[in-house]
Amino acid sequence: MKLIMAEVFNSWQGEGGSVPGSAFGRRQIFVRFAGCDLHCAWCDSREFIDASRVSRWRYEVEPFTGRFEYRPNPAEFDEVVEAITRLDTGDIHSISYTGGEPTIQVKPLKVLMGKMKELGFDNFLETHGGLPELIREVAPLTDYASVDIKDETAKATEDWRSLVLREVESIRILKEAGAKVYAKLVVTSETKVENVRWYAGLLKGLAPLVIQPREPIDISQVRLMELYREASLIMGRKNVGLSFQVHKYLNVL
Numbered sequence: 001m002k003l004i005m006a007e008v009f010n011s012w013q014g015e016g017g018s019v020p021g022s023a024f025g026r027r028q029i030f031v032r033f034a035g036c037d038l039h040c041a042w043c044d045s046r047e048f049i050d051a052s053r054v055s056r057w058r059y060e061v062e063p064f065t066g067r068f069e070y071r072p073n074p075a076e077f078d079e080v081v082e083a084i085t086r087l088d089t090g091d092i093h094s095i096s097y098t099g100g101e102p103t104i105q106v107k108p109l110k111v112l113m114g115k116m117k118e119l120g121f122d123n124f125l126e127t128h129g130g131l132p133e134l135i136r137e138v139a140p141l142t143d144y145a146s147v148d149i150k151d152e153t154a155k156a157t158e159d160w161r162s163l164v165l166r167e168v169e170s171i172r173i174l175k176e177a178g179a180k181v182y183a184k185l186v187v188t189s190e191t192k193v194e195n196v197r198w199y200a201g202l203l204k205g206l207a208p209l210v211i212q213p214r215e216p217i218d219i220s221q222v223r224l225m226e227l228y229r230e231a232s233l234i235m236g237r238k239n240v241g242l243s244f245q246v247h248k249y250l251n252v253l
């Protein structure tokens with residue numbers, strides 16, 4: 001079985017804030033898949049969106065050193081498992097599957113998640129959630145999930161409203177399968193308050209929401225708190241939080 005990979009490394013989870021389901025500050029092994037079907041305007045992993053252009057992947061040779069070795073794509077399943085297990089520092093909270101969009105390679109993703117459960121690890125899925133039929137396949141193997149709600153300003157796809165509805169459906173599927181799931185909304189200075197109200201109504205009673213400013217941050221603190229308040233008034237004061245990409249400030253992977 002083969003996978004189109006981007007990188008494997010050991011770090012601590014830099015996103016998610018403090019809502020239930022978040023693994024912020026927890027040590028993880030990150031498994032970044034190449035390839036994505038969306039094109040968020042601000043994507044910080046855009047070099048991995050077109051899988052056909054990711055000719056090689058890299059794995060960290062020693063945990064948390066940022067020293068890498070490179071291998072050609074597609075990767076063999078066993079070499080990915082080997083790259084992950086060599087980064088087991090004994091304090092790993094969960095394996096983070098990210099990208100790109102990990103669910104696009106659902107067959108190898110499913111087998112890999114199964115293998116990691118077998119080895120005693122929990123699975124943390126970082127996904128845009130736009131493909132609920134694929135989410136259904138991996139939901140039973142998912143312990144934690146961070147599902148993006150793509151704001152209109154992300155310009156991720158033509159029909160952004162139906163993308164949001166599919167993302168909410170994915171959250172429902174993951175929750176019903178028993179995963180600890182939260183929604184993540186990346187906001188910019190252009191994010192409309194009426195859109196935030198719409199997302200909040202969809203998520204109410206379903207999953208908590210973190211609001212994460214797009215990096216580099218252009219939204220003012222005052223505006224950020226306005227969006228927070230609007231979401232909170234609809235979803236309940238315990239169900240909304242902020243998230244920042246703290247790893248970027250501390251210069252870790």
Ligand SMILES: C[S@@+](CC[C@H](N)C(=O)[O-])C[C@H]1O[C@@H](n2cnc3c(N)ncnc32)[C@H](O)[C@@H]1O
Pocket residue numbers: 036042043044045098099100101102126127128129147148184186212213214215216245
């Ligand atoms: C690169 S994506 C990969 C997983 C999946 N494709 C997704 O979008 O959720 C990982 C996380 O980084 C966030 N992200 C990417 N670029 C960002 C930026 N410039 N500012 C803030 N968050 C960003 C995404 O919203 C997502 O939550």
Ligand SMILES: Nc1nc2[nH]cc(C(=O)O)c2c(=O)[nH]1
Pocket residue numbers: 011012013014015030045098099126247252253
């Ligand atoms: N430290 C760290 N935390 C992260 N949380 C989400 C990430 C991602 O790119 O999916 C990420 C990442 O790349 N590094």
Ligand code: SF4
Pocket residue numbers: 036037038039040043044045046049099100101128156
């Ligand atoms: S869905 Fe994720 S990987 Fe794909 S373009 Fe958007 S942020 Fe980047």
Ligand SMILES: [Mg+2]
Pocket residue numbers: 044045
């Ligand atoms: Mg990232």
